Amino acid sequence: MLDRYWHGDASRISPEAPVPVVRVGKREDRPGGAGNVALNIAALGGAATLVGAVGDDDTARELQARLEAAGVCCKFQRSADKPTITKLRVIGRQQQLIRLDFEERFGPGDIEGLAATIAGLLPKSQALLLSDYDKGVLGQVEELISLARGQDIPVIVDPKGKDFRRYRGATLITPNLAEFETVMGPSANEQELVDKGERLIAGLELEALLITRGENGMTLIRPNAPELHLPARAQEVYDVTGAGDTVISVLSAALAAGEKLTDAVVLANLAAGLVVGKLGTAAISAPELRRAFMAELDRGRGIMRADQLRIAVQDAREHGERIVFTNGCFDIIHAGHVGYLDEARKLGHRLVVAVNDDASVGRLKGSGRPINPLDRRLRVLAGLSAVDWVVSFSEDAPENLLRELRPEVLVKGGDYTLDQVVGGDLVRAWGGEVHVLAFIDDCSTSAMVEKMRGG
Numbered sequence: 001m002l003d004r005y006w007h008g009d010a011s012r013i014s015p016e017a018p019v020p021v022v023r024v025g026k027r028e029d030r031p032g033g034a035g036n037v038a039l040n041i042a043a044l045g046g047a048a049t050l051v052g053a054v055g056d057d058d059t060a061r062e063l064q065a066r067l068e069a070a071g072v073c074c075k076f077q078r079s080a081d082k083p084t085i086t087k088l089r090v091i092g093r094q095q096q097l098i099r100l101d102f103e104e105r106f107g108p109g110d111i112e113g114l115a116a117t118i119a120g121l122l123p124k125s126q127a128l129l130l131s132d133y134d135k136g137v138l139g140q141v142e143e144l145i146s147l148a149r150g151q152d153i154p155v156i157v158d159p160k161g162k163d164f165r166r167y168r169g170a171t172l173i174t175p176n177l178a179e180f181e182t183v184m185g186p187s188a189n190e191q192e193l194v195d196k197g198e199r200l201i202a203g204l205e206l207e208a209l210l211i212t213r214g215e216n217g218m219t220l221i222r223p224n225a226p227e228l229h230l231p232a233r234a235q236e237v238y239d240v241t242g243a244g245d246t247v248i249s250v251l252s253a254a255l256a257a258g259e260k261l262t263d264a265v266v267l268a269n270l271a272a273g274l275v276v277g278k279l280g281t282a283a284i285s286a287p288e289l290r291r292a293f294m295a296e297l298d299r300g301r302g303i304m305r306a307d308q309l310r311i312a313v314q315d316a317r318e319h320g321e322r323i324v325f326t327n328g329c330f331d332i333i334h335a336g337h338v339g340y341l342d343e344a345r346k347l348g349h350r351l352v353v354a355v356n357d358d359a360s361v362g363r364l365k366g367s368g369r370p371i372n373p374l375d376r377r378l379r380v381l382a383g384l385s386a387v388d389w390v391v392s393f394s395e396d397a398p399e400n401l402l403r404e405l406r407p408e409v410l411v412k413g414g415d416y417t418l419d420q421v422v423g424g425d426l427v428r429a430w431g432g433e434v435h436v437l438a439f440i441d442d443c444s445t446s447a448m449v450e451k452m453r454g455g
Contacts, residue, residue: 001033001085010092022092034131040249042071049073053137059084079110106136126256134160158248174210197221230269322348325407327398331370340413345386354398397422
């Protein structure tokens with residue numbers, strides 16, 4: 001489908017009828033329907049091939065051009081006597097006033113050969129997403145499900161209509177609450193909803209059922225597993241257009257990439273919360289979703305594993321932020337450390353502090369060290385306002401971390417020269433900077449430890 005938007009001012013009421021008069025000042029076209037689903041997958045970095053029916057008209061050619069420009073491969077069935085479905089929305093002062101649909105239902109002759117096209121694509125695919133809009137295009141849905149499942153390819157269905165039996169054998173279906181209750185009847189409480197969901201799964205031989213529930217979030221139901229309920233994440237609902245498309249696209253892309261179903265649902269829920277804050281059909285980019293995921297798991301700052309930190313650094317860099325890296329034992333945090341870390345933070349936007357684990361501190365500092373075990377040292381550093389991320393490493397020096405993160409700035413504190421900073425040659429090799437900062441107040445952890453032992 002093509003989603004068409006006419007924007008303008010609506011400052012008066014028509015003298016002909018009690019309706020607003022919109023003076024159109026801007027026109028905008030976007031891929032809609034399954035096109036929006038494919039566009040979302042491409043925005044996440046996935047490779048999407050879109051198979052569907054369109055008219056043999058200028059609208060179809062414009063739709064294909066926009067999709068291919070975004071990296072979507074189009075395999076369209078063109079109908080000589082049906083128009084490409086178009087939805088025209090008139091927007092006045094950021095408010096949708098009316099929607100006009102231009103469409104005719106596609107028949108069996110319009111989709112002849114569609115199953116053969118999909119069969120040829122499946123061997124190189126990781127998932128089959130069936131986005132049903134009840135326009136006649138998925139008349140062969142049972143055959144499509146059978147083709148994919150015969151090759152152990154997961155099938156995710158965004159269903160439509162009053163009869164879900166045609167989706168038998170799919171991996172997962174994602175009805176909204178109204179669609180689910182149309183088929184299974186209203187539910188008086190949560191337990192009844194889950195019971196009916198389990199019956200639907202058994203009857204259709206599904207692996208799972210995801211019910212999207214608007215402002216009440218999502219509920220994932222699986223056989224022999226407790227239900228998973230995720231609350232809605234939208235801060236402000238601006239426009240729900242395309243929210244279902246976002247859910248199914250993120251969910252399918254995650255499953256195709258090998259993610260667990262529960263993790264894929266978490267991502268889809270976060271993406272839905274982002275997209276309803278935008279006007280009209282809109283794609284969620286990978287950096288947007290990554291940042292929302294990190295914030296959701298409270299990973300915007302604090303203690304991280306190396307794999308988590310790699311994602312955080314990549315996200316920060318994609319947002320134009322400069323990464324500063326320092327490392328050390330940090331056995332007893334003193335005023336010198338705090339001042340040096342404050343100064344290091346000023347050299348960029350994000351400060352990473354890499355900390356030697358207990359075994360490596362013992363090798364470097366000798367018997368009886370560290371005074372404070374690793375978990376305590378990490379927690380203290382994570383609590384400092386200058387520090388964004390704290391990570392531990394087991395080697396004596398952090399060259400492996402440096403190679404993974406490739407920071408723009410490497411900082412070391414103490415009585416070092418630039419040539420003595422371990423990893424400095426690596427950082428300079430990719431164009432980074434190396435700085436040595438003196439500890440404020442000439443503090444030394446080793447001197448403090450010796451003084452305490454002497455006392």
